[in-house]
Amino acid sequence: xxxTFTVSKDYNNCxxxxxxxxxxxxxxxxxxxxxxxxxxxxxxxxxxxTSYRVKLNDKIDVYEIDNLKPSxxxxxxxxxxxNKEKKNYEDFIIEDNENFIVINKPSGIPVQSGTKSFxxxxxxxxxxxxxxxxxxxxxxxxxxETSGVMIVAKNREYAQLFTSLFRIRKIHKTxxxxxxxxxxxxxxxxxxxxxxxxxxxxxxxxxxSYIKIIRSNDKNSFLELKPITGRKHxxxxxxxxxxxxxxxxxxxxxxxxxKKQKFKNIMLHAYKIRFMINNIKxxxxxxxxxxxSRLLKKRF
Numbered sequence: 001x002x003x004t005f006t007v008s009k010d011y012n013n014c015x016x017x018x019x020x021x022x023x024x025x026x027x028x029x030x031x032x033x034x035x036x037x038x039x040x041x042x043x044x045x046x047x048x049x050t051s052y053r054v055k056l057n058d059k060i061d062v063y064e065i066d067n068l069k070p071s072x073x074x075x076x077x078x079x080x081x082x083n084k085e086k087k088n089y090e091d092f093i094i095e096d097n098e099n100f101i102v103i104n105k106p107s108g109i110p111v112q113s114g115t116k117s118f119x120x121x122x123x124x125x126x127x128x129x130x131x132x133x134x135x136x137x138x139x140x141x142x143x144x145e146t147s148g149v150m151i152v153a154k155n156r157e158y159a160q161l162f163t164s165l166f167r168i169r170k171i172h173k174t175x176x177x178x179x180x181x182x183x184x185x186x187x188x189x190x191x192x193x194x195x196x197x198x199x200x201x202x203x204x205x206x207x208x209s210y211i212k213i214i215r216s217n218d219k220n221s222f223l224e225l226k227p228i229t230g231r232k233h234x235x236x237x238x239x240x241x242x243x244x245x246x247x248x249x250x251x252x253x254x255x256x257x258x259k260k261q262k263f264k265n266i267m268l269h270a271y272k273i274r275f276m277i278n279n280i281k282x283x284x285x286x287x288x289x290x291x292x293s294r295l296l297k298k299r300f
Contacts, residue, residue, distance in 0.1 A: 002061035002062055002063045005059075006057060006060075007019065007057060009155070009156075009157060010157065015050070015051060016043065016050055016054055019054050019060075020032055032050055036048065036049070039063075041060070041063070079124065080123075085124055086127055086128050089125065089128055090128070092105070093130070094285075094286060100151055100153045100158050100162070101125075101154070102150070104147070104148065105142055105286075107146060107147040107264075108145065108264065110144040111144075117144065121150075122138060134155055136152045136153070137153040137159035139151055139153050140166055140171075142270055143233065145266045146266060146270065147265070147268075147270070148270025149270045149273045151273065165277075166230065170275060171273065171274075172273070172274050173226070173270060173272070174224060175225040175270055176222070176223070176224060176225070177225055177239065177269070178220055178221070178247050178267035178295055179221045179223060179247060180219075180220065181220070181221065181243065182217060182219075183242070183244050187211055188210065188212075189210055189211065190208065190209045190242065192238050193206055205229070205231050207227075207234045207238060209226060209235060217299075221244060222299075236249055236252045236266070248264070248267050249268070264291070265291065269289070
């Protein structure tokens with residue numbers, strides 16, 4: 001007898017092979033194709049291709065599923081937060097509804113696990129009461145060292161919606177930063193061609209950000225920044241390019257006294273985010289950290 005699965009709305013219009021890997025296991029593509037060929041997998045009692053787009057309430061039969069054994073390398077180990085950690089994250093919640101949450105991400109923790117860090121935001125949120133009947137979907141990222149407002153979707157539909165809104169630049173973000181030196185008041189917009197390498201291939205991307213000086217003196221500037229494009233490390237690179245790196249940023253900085261102080265995190269904070277869905281305007285604001293506040297008072 002086959003084991004039958006029903007496609008939920010989260011996976012409507014998802015490719016079958018992707019659905020299989022997310023719901024059954026991360027098996028090799030060749031194995032999935034072989035199972036289909038041997039009629040060990042059927043959708044609505046019919047044979048399909050791996051490229052088939054599953055639909056809401058499709059019935060997927062998988063025969064001899066107990067014989068499928070994913071290799072250990074396919075098992076992704078997740079970070080398991082303590083009860084105290086889960087409780088602490090309640091203090092960071094700005095908005096919670098059926099489709100997404102908005103958090104004030106603390107600095108010093110990555111959005112997801114990587115080669116250098118295991119503890120991460122997504123695995124912690126996954127274990128909280130906010131995702132009892134769903135799972136967290138990443139729709140945008142903040143650097144590990146950066147704090148501030150961040151959206152996490154609760155279902156695939158809204159994850160795709162937010163991804164589309166970001167792509168067409170209908171989600172507007174405002175950052176605050178404390179930088180080295182007095183930024184020229186005549187600079188209103190930053191335009192750059194940022195370079196990075198992917199598999200030894202040089203890639204150049206256009207980057208645009210609006211800049212406004214809130215306060216400044218001979219040693220530091222307190223800035224409001226509104227990125228138009230969304231490039232990796234965009235604001236950090238652009239401020240470095242004009243000779244005013246963000247305080248605490250050891251990657252894009254100069255060899256001077258600020259760097260030698262070794263700030264724990266960079267003084268960059270995602271302050272506000274706004275967007276519109278179904279003619280409803282959403283505006284969220286994240287209070288900056290005590291470290292950021294103390295430095296503001298000290299320098300200005």
